[in-house]
Amino acid sequence: MGDEATTNGYSNKTSNVDENLQRQKEIDEWLPITSSRNAKWWYSAFHNVTAMVGAGVLGLPSAMASLGWGPGVVILILSWVITLYTLWQMIEMHEMVPGKRFDRYHELGQHAFGEKLGLWIVVPQQLICEVGVDIVYMVTGGTSLKNIHDLACKKNCKSIKSTYFIMIFASVHFVISHLPNFNSITGISLAAAVMSLSYSTIAWTASVHKGVQQGVNYSYKDSTTSGKVLDFFNALGTIAFAYAGHNVVLEIQATIPSTPEKPSKGPMWKGAVVGYIIVALCYFPVALIGYYVFGNNVDSNILSSLQKPEGLIIAANAFVVIHVIGSYQIYAMPVFDMIESVLVKKMHFRPTRILRFTARTVYVALTMFVAITFPFFGGLLGFFGGFAFAPTTYFIPCIMWLAVYKPKMFSLSWCTNWICIILGLLLMILAPIGGLRAIILDVKTYKFYS
Numbered sequence: 289m290g291d292e293a294t295t296n297g298y299s300n301k302t303s304n305v306d307e308n309l310q311r312q313k314e315i316d317e318w319l320p321i322t323s324s325r326n327a328k329w330w331y332s333a334f335h336n337v338t339a340m341v342g343a344g345v346l347g348l349p350s351a352m353a354s355l356g357w358g359p360g361v362v363i364l365i366l367s368w369v370i371t372l373y374t375l376w377q378m379i380e381m382h383e384m385v386p387g388k389r390f391d392r393y394h395e396l397g398q399h400a401f402g403e404k405l406g407l408w409i410v411v412p413q414q415l416i417c418e419v420g421v422d423i424v425y426m427v428t429g430g431t432s433l434k435n436i437h438d439l440a441c442k443k444n445c446k447s448i449k450s451t452y453f454i455m456i457f458a459s460v461h462f463v464i465s466h467l468p469n470f471n472s473i474t475g476i477s478l479a480a481a482v483m484s485l486s487y488s489t490i491a492w493t494a495s496v497h498k499g500v501q502q503g504v505n506y507s508y509k510d511s512t513t514s515g516k517v518l519d520f521f522n523a524l525g526t527i528a529f530a531y532a533g534h535n536v537v538l539e540i541q542a543t544i545p546s547t548p549e550k551p552s553k554g555p556m557w558k559g560a561v562v563g564y565i566i567v568a569l570c571y572f573p574v575a576l577i578g579y580y581v582f583g584n585n586v587d588s589n590i591l592s593s594l595q596k597p598e599g600l601i602i603a604a605n606a607f608v609v610i611h612v613i614g615s616y617q618i619y620a621m622p623v624f625d626m627i628e629s630v631l632v633k634k635m636h637f638r639p640t641r642i643l644r645f646t647a648r649t650v651y652v653a654l655t656m657f658v659a660i661t662f663p664f665f666g667g668l669l670g671f672f673g674g675f676a677f678a679p680t681t682y683f684i685p686c687i688m689w690l691a692v693y694k695p696k697m698f699s700l701s702w703c704t705n706w707i708c709i710i711l712g713l714l715l716m717i718l719a720p721i722g723g724l725r726a727i728i729l730d731v732k733t734y735k736f737y738s
Contacts, residue, residue: 315632318639320469321391321625327471327543332559333566334481335470335540336533338611339618340563341484341570344530346428346491346608348571349578349586349593353509354516354523357579363527364575370708371531372564374685378534379556381688382541389552391542392622393535393680400688410684415626416676417535419655421619424529425612426659428589430454432605432612435591439602451660458656460613465620465648470543473617480614481566487591487607488570494594494601495581504583522722524715525674530571533563534681539622624648662727671727674719682712 316322352360382390390396393414398406430453437448467473508516537560546552578590587593591608594601627647631637686705695701 315629315639318632319625319628320621321539321542323469324471325543325545327474327540327545329544329555329559330562331471331474331477332540332544332556333562334478335618336537336560336563337481337484337566338477338614339533339536339540340531340567341481341488341611344526344532345484345488345570345574346589346591347526348530348575349582349590350588351523351526352575352579353506353582353584353586354519356508357506359520360523360579361576363524364572366711367527367531368564368568368571370711371534371681372560373704374681374683374708375534375537375560375564376557377685377689378537379541379553379560381685381692382538382553382556383546383551384692386548389542389546390538392625393538396538396688397684400691410680411626413676413680413684414535415623417532417680418619418623420676421532421535422616422623422655423658423662425616425619426454426458426655427663429457429609429612429616430659430663431589432591432608433457435605436602436609439595439598439605450663454656454660454663457609457613458652458659461616461620461652461656462649464613464617465624465652466645467617468644470540470618470621473614473621476614476617480611480618483607483611483614485566485570487604487611488574490600490604490607491590491594492573492577494597494604495577495590497597498581498594500581501583501585504581505585506579506583509584518722518725520722521674521718522726525671525678525719525723528674528677528681528715528719531567532677532681534685535677536618536622539625620648620651623651627651671720671723674716674721674723678712678716678719682715683709686712 348364352364355363378396381396384390385399390399394407394410396406397410400406401409430450433453433456434448434450437445437453464473464476467476508519510516510519541552541556544552544555574590578586578593582593585593591601591604594604624644624647628639628644631643631647632639637643686708689695690702690705693701695705
């Protein structure tokens with residue numbers, strides 16, 4: 289009798305474990321990050337380009353104007369090298385435990401720092417980054433649509449508020465946000481990556497065509513010492529924002545198939561290197577030529593400084609719109625994954641299309657509302673770039689590497705990681721100060737919903 293009860297208890301436990309595993313499998317197949325694992329290496333390339341190149345590249349000439357030639361060039365190159373190194377670290381750590389994949393940034397954080405601490409370190413930063421980017425891209429998309437309208441329709445045209453253009457841009461996302469996972473937005477991401485290279489090329493070639501402006505000045509914009517310093521800090525944040533693809537790198541790698549013989553890190557790294565070469569081709573010519581042509585009179589968005597040739601600038605703004613549509617989706621997908629995970633795993637909702645439709649629609653509406661309320665493009669770049677992107681891009685991967693691999697003190701790996709951590713911490717502390725000042729200056733002249 290006792291043996292029979294024990295057997296029944298054991299079989300019930302086994303049955304419960306099997307049911308839980310089956311439910312977990314069904315949830316994983318429904319969630320956007322883990323539902324499809326058949327991506328190719330070139331998916332990684334253009335997903336990385338779409339994630340990295342965006343609103344940031346348009347602000348680089350303005351950042352150069354606040355940094356000056358020497359510091360500007362050094363910081364641009366240093367950021368490219370550091371972020372490529374931390375990207376490599378994350379790709380390597382994705383499958384460092386045999387038989388397990390860290391499909392999300394916070395899962396890697398939990399492995400490195402512990403279940404609870406890892407969540408608290410990574411999730412707030414990652415959410416600020418991804419939601420922050422989506423807000424900035426709402427502003428960018430709306431601004432570019434307004435630029436197209438203003439350039440194409442100069443006579444007998446009624447002026448339309450920026451608010452409405454942001455709403456028009458958001459309307460696209462109310463539709464395409466319901467595509468289920470990363471692989472389903474591959475076409476959009478590819479188009480966005482092509483557009484990023486196209487409008488970056490237009491930005492610097494149109495600058496060359498315009499020629500160096502008469503009386504161009506390469507001195508700092510602000511006449512006061514405090515103003516120069518704060519502008520410098522804001523520019524650091526703008527550059528940090530430009531190198532911000534790390535928040536989605538593990539989620540992109542999660543879509544690539546992996547076996548012990550052919551781990552996903554091979555194709556992912558190949559795609560990342562190709563992506564970073566394209567990033568360099570976009571960033572360096574735009575930053576250096578834009579600053580060379582306009583000096584310290586360059587706008588926070590380089591396309592606003594370029595009014596002619598009109599047809600080309602209209603095309604560039606259209607390319608920006610298409611690109612930030614793709615970028616918005618790349619950054620929104622991990623947020624959708626987090627929201628849907630909480631709803632299904634913690635709050636025990638059934639994984640249905642209605643649940644997904646409601647959650648994603650509410651998210652798009654919220655980012656649209658914040659973008660309409662606070663459309664301060666230059667200040668937003670600096671603030672979000674320093675406050676959120678510096679940790680997740682520049683030094684959290686290094687801290688994880690030290691925590692997991694424990695390299696020997698004063699070895700090359702140990703020294704490299706600590707240099708990145710110190711530079712990243714400085715960036716995180718200084719950049720938001722400048723960004724906040726830029727936002728405050730914009731607020732003084734801004735009328736809400738104008």
